Amino acid sequence: MKRIIIEQDKCDGCKNCSIACMQSHRESPGSVYDLDMLDPKNEYRHNITGKRGGGYVPVFCRHCAVPECVGACMSGALKKTGNGHVQYDEERCGSCFMCVMSCPYGNIKPDKATGSKIVKCDFCKDDNEDPSCVKSCPKKAIHVEEVYAGGAT
Secondary structure, three states: OEEEEEOHHHOOOOOHHHHHHHHHHOOOOOOHHHOOOOOHHHOOOOEEEEOOOOOEEEEOOOOOOOOHHHHHOOOOOEEEOOOOOEEEOHHHOOOOOHHHHHOOOOOOEEOOOOOOOEEOOOHHHOOOOOOHHHHHOOOOOEEEEEOOOOOOO
16 A cells, blocks of 8 residues: 655655645635635645744544544445555545544644634545645655555554
């Protein structure tokens, strides 16, 4: 199965990955040049923070081999698919946010627009291409690797 791999030491905090994520998940079509980055509906699905002493910490969904978020989801809104990715079904979500509390990486978050659903990486829902964040990283700090399906988180 494919997973997004982060090489933290290469990340310079440019957030091109964040803009690419917002662009690929926006509701209305358009170019990146008219993307309203302040619109809460155009939220990106990962997090990049600065760390003490310099550098950046990119946090992306790991689509874990045994995802704790899926186990905690009482409504069945989170499921591990056949391709190994954890996908979210907004229609089934009960807004309990147990997935948010159970993610050991702090990647899943409530959405800013409504506060009633979650936002998480969906691997751009395309198995044949690399996700937008990977394609947009100028430092190649983010890449996709094929990993053993039974491997650890």
